[in-house]
Amino acid sequence: MLDPRTKLALTFYGAIIIIMSSSLKYLGFEAGILIIWIIIYRQGLIYLRWLKLVLPMSLFFGVITWWTAGLMAGEIAALKLLTLTTIFFVFFLFQEPEDLANSLVKAKMPYPIAFVMAASLQFVPVINRRAKAVIDAQRSRGIPIYPGWASFRHYPAFLMPLLIQTFQMAEDLAEAMEARGFSRPGRTFYKEYQLKILDWVLIAGGLPGLLGYFYILDLCQ
Amino acid sequence: MAFIKIETEKLGYAYANSANAKISWVLKDLNLEITAKDYLLICGPSGCGKSTLLRTFNGLIPHFYHGTFRGQVKVAGLITAKHSVAAIFDKVGLLFQNPETQLFNSTVAKEIIFGLESLGLSRKKIKARLEDTTKQLAITNLLSKIPQKLSGGQQQLVALAVILALKPAIILLDEPYSNLDPANADKLRNLLKSIHQQGTGIVICEHRLACTLPDATRLMLLHQGKIEQDGSPQKLINSLFSFHALELPLAVKVARKLKLNPAPLDTASLQKIISRNKLPIELRTIPPSHDPVKKARPLLEVKGLSFLPKKKAVLKDISFKLFAGECMAIVGPNGAGKTTLIKNIMGLNRSHKGRIQIKGQDINEQKVSQRAGQIGIAFQNPDNQFFKLTVKEEIEVGAKILNRFDKKWIAWLINLFCLHPLLERSPFTLSGGEKKRVAFAAALAAKPIIFIMDEPTAGQDAFFRHSLIKLIKQLKSLELGILLITHDLAFAESSAGRWLVLNNGQAAFPGDPWQIMENKKIMGQAGLKATDSFQLFGNKNA
Numbered sequence: 001m002l003d004p005r006t007k008l009a010l011t012f013y014g015a016i017i018i019i020m021s022s023s024l025k026y027l028g029f030e031a032g033i034l035i036i037w038i039i040i041y042r043q044g045l046i047y048l049r050w051l052k053l054v055l056p057m058s059l060f061f062g063v064i065t066w067w068t069a070g071l072m073a074g075e076i077a078a079l080k081l082l083t084l085t086t087i088f089f090v091f092f093l094f095q096e097p098e099d100l101a102n103s104l105v106k107a108k109m110p111y112p113i114a115f116v117m118a119a120s121l122q123f124v125p126v127i128n129r130r131a132k133a134v135i136d137a138q139r140s141r142g143i144p145i146y147p148g149w150a151s152f153r154h155y156p157a158f159l160m161p162l163l164i165q166t167f168q169m170a171e172d173l174a175e176a177m178e179a180r181g182f183s184r185p186g187r188t189f190y191k192e193y194q195l196k197i198l199d200w201v202l203i204a205g206g207l208p209g210l211l212g213y214f215y216i217l218d219l220c221q
Numbered sequence: 222m223a224f225i226k227i228e229t230e231k232l233g234y235a236y237a238n239s240a241n242a243k244i245s246w247v248l249k250d251l252n253l254e255i256t257a258k259d260y261l262l263i264c265g266p267s268g269c270g271k272s273t274l275l276r277t278f279n280g281l282i283p284h285f286y287h288g289t290f291r292g293q294v295k296v297a298g299l300i301t302a303k304h305s306v307a308a309i310f311d312k313v314g315l316l317f318q319n320p321e322t323q324l325f326n327s328t329v330a331k332e333i334i335f336g337l338e339s340l341g342l343s344r345k346k347i348k349a350r351l352e353d354t355t356k357q358l359a360i361t362n363l364l365s366k367i368p369q370k371l372s373g374g375q376q377q378l379v380a381l382a383v384i385l386a387l388k389p390a391i392i393l394l395d396e397p398y399s400n401l402d403p404a405n406a407d408k409l410r411n412l413l414k415s416i417h418q419q420g421t422g423i424v425i426c427e428h429r430l431a432c433t434l435p436d437a438t439r440l441m442l443l444h445q446g447k448i449e450q451d452g453s454p455q456k457l458i459n460s461l462f463s464f465h466a467l468e469l470p471l472a473v474k475v476a477r478k479l480k481l482n483p484a485p486l487d488t489a490s491l492q493k494i495i496s497r498n499k500l501p502i503e504l505r506t507i508p509p510s511h512d513p514v515k516k517a518r519p520l521l522e523v524k525g526l527s528f529l530p531k532k533k534a535v536l537k538d539i540s541f542k543l544f545a546g547e548c549m550a551i552v553g554p555n556g557a558g559k560t561t562l563i564k565n566i567m568g569l570n571r572s573h574k575g576r577i578q579i580k581g582q583d584i585n586e587q588k589v590s591q592r593a594g595q596i597g598i599a600f601q602n603p604d605n606q607f608f609k610l611t612v613k614e615e616i617e618v619g620a621k622i623l624n625r626f627d628k629k630w631i632a633w634l635i636n637l638f639c640l641h642p643l644l645e646r647s648p649f650t651l652s653g654g655e656k657k658r659v660a661f662a663a664a665l666a667a668k669p670i671i672f673i674m675d676e677p678t679a680g681q682d683a684f685f686r687h688s689l690i691k692l693i694k695q696l697k698s699l700e701l702g703i704l705l706i707t708h709d710l711a712f713a714e715s716s717a718g719r720w721l722v723l724n725n726g727q728a729a730f731p732g733d734p735w736q737i738m739e740n741k742k743i744m745g746q747a748g749l750k751a752t753d754s755f756q757l758f759g760n761k762n763a
Contacts (some may be wrong), residue, residue: 013638052341093643096327119325126321129607136569137605141619141663142593157433160608166650168604175285176323181339184307190334192345194305 004095004103006199011091013206017213024075026217031083043093050089055212058082095101097121105205112189119173127166134161224297225312225390227424229280234273234282244289247273249446251292257390257422258414262454264426264435264467265443268652269683271426271677272318274443275393278424279315280306297390298417311340311381315393315650318680320376324368329360329379332368333386340387354386358412361617369640369713373555374405381412391422398429399680402554402708404748406432420681428682431470431753435487441466447680454481468683471753474504488753497759506711506754508734509548509718510693518581520573520702521596521671526575528565528726535561537730539575541721543671548693549718550734552710554748558726559706560601563650563673566704568592579671594623599662603656607648610658612640615648620666627668634662661692673704678712689715710738711752722747 014030021027038047063220066074097118104114110139125221135145145158195203232251235244240591247270255261255278265273276282280301283290294301307637317323326332333354337347355361358378358513363371368379376396384392394413398406406429414436417423425567427433434440442450450457458473469477472491476484478501485491510614519542528536536558543549551559566577577584579595600606609615616634620626625695635641638658648659657677665672678686693716696703707713713720713734722729724747738744738751 014327068334096331098326098331106498122327123367125559133600135563135603136567137598137600137602139566139569139589140593140596140598140600141606142570142590142623143619144590144622144665154622155609161605165604171321172317172319174327175281176317177325178285178306178388179279179281179310179317179323180336181307181310183305184310184339184341186341187338188347190342190344192344194591 001194003199004100007095009203013210015091027079027083036088054085095178102189106193130165132161228295229253233291236288240649255531259436260417260423262425262437263441269443270446272395275395279313280309311387313391314387314389316380318395320380329366330364333383336387350386354382358382373400394425396427398432403750458484488756505758506714508714524576524577527573529573534726536726543702545700546697548717549719550705550713551721551723552713553723555725559723594667595669596671597669598673599664600661603660611645612648613644616662616666623667625667630668631723634665638662671702675706678709714752
């Protein structure tokens, strides 16, 4: 099993490859590898659900780029953003946030920063549930909250309760963490985080690997 | 651990800063001492300062809340104002009211380990405590589960495990029963009893006295920030509770009426010492069995409704009728599908089979906005709907959008729910009970013919419950059909003439509350327990 830091380093290498790729062909190839990986691990449905969120964002980004820099640039920008977010989706699919946070603490990241980052991720599904509850409550009394411009003027009915609840939840979370000794000095870690030989090989081997990939791309062109 | 105690000296607290001239003290000069021998029940009406008091015991007040703090609190000799929360969190553990927001790790195991890591324990000790605690609470099977995806009852157990693992001398619990169904409440009650017997102090704030009073060794009544009474429950029950914001267990009411000494604190103890025919019959709760279940067309008819998301049967073949001027309760344990059913009726979920009719008209193809004119729903959490600056605007907004605004009707509702003093206030600043009343008025503002209330009594005091029973009577007199969704059977018995038991998505038995409670098989399968009144007095013919 790889150390979370190794997985993070490999993800960053992958992200660099995606950022540097400047043709639809290569970006398509990289996205294809990630999607095959997602399918092999049977996470396709979760990915599709997640795509529903990310796809409009990528398309919007692509349209803006098309408008300012042409069609090809727009297509590349949209696919690049989609592939880039997909690689981090894959990373978090195989990496529990607390393990990442704890291993980063081992690498001298301040504990409060690492843990708050990790704990925030736990609350994404909770906020999602609250958002659905707000929509249900408002629609039940005749306030039409649907995606699109038609109900745009009613969005405060969705955003206000959700924002207030999110702030309240953040307060509750901070209180709960403090009540469990979050800021107490001398914390130990149940799980040991140690970079093994394979981790070092992959972290160190990733850099020449990156250079090799770009060299091959160069040859192909 | 018995030497660890909590001591307060002239403790006062106000949420406002002292710069504010009109300071309103939530706690006023409290002097008390709590040891690990105590099983202390703190009761009092909503807003009397119970939750605030608990937060002073573990130092969250004054370190986390920056109001005005005076006097002092000592925990194991440490003055909380001078020591951080983290320095005393292993001496007194606090279980918050809402378990969902206090669980923030990706698995149950990590949730329990978090506090032990904060203590700086070795791996070996952490492992041992993790195993001991999960065995004690029988939650070993949950260790790899995601806390946010557990049921409410399981989340409550995990939150308790998190605290127990720290081995505190005293555990503080803030309304732990408010969202639990009878089966989960019983489980928690037995656990707390055994934890106390093993030498850990329990301090519990709770409205549901029937779950706590029989086990408590000490009772404290808090009123307007002051301790009105403090002593053993046996000594106090005859002098206490002069105002009705406390819902006394029925056994205690009987004991007081018959002047029994010592007074039994629960139904089982009372039944041991007195026969049924000597019980004061006037204390029996009689369900409104005279509800006008007319032979005429029902207001709402649900026929063979099924909801099967992801091929999982969440609702299976549900059928029932609701008539004008009737209140019917849908009762069942947590996760039975009660809220899902009302979402299907409202059109928020799309049913896979079955028909829904209002006054004989099929509404299956109607949009939510069309149904909203005829059905008003008050969901459990009013905070999900508030977005206007004043209560008045909040009540009117739905009716105006639906073009069903009627000034006279709104004025009548404001009067009915006693909302006049609140009209210009922001809905966000109201108390829990006030928010519920605003949400009820908002749900009724568009003049619906069917009114649905989802767990209206959760976390509310007896004063609110009694007012709600009267309100339901008044609404019934307007020929409204009322659906009451609840696991609070005592409340359902007082206000609903018919019950529909829902368990695992299946409706077991629509009928008379006493008939249902007599059916031990259905009650047992649904994890429900007959009300105290039914247990003591039996059915109508007894």
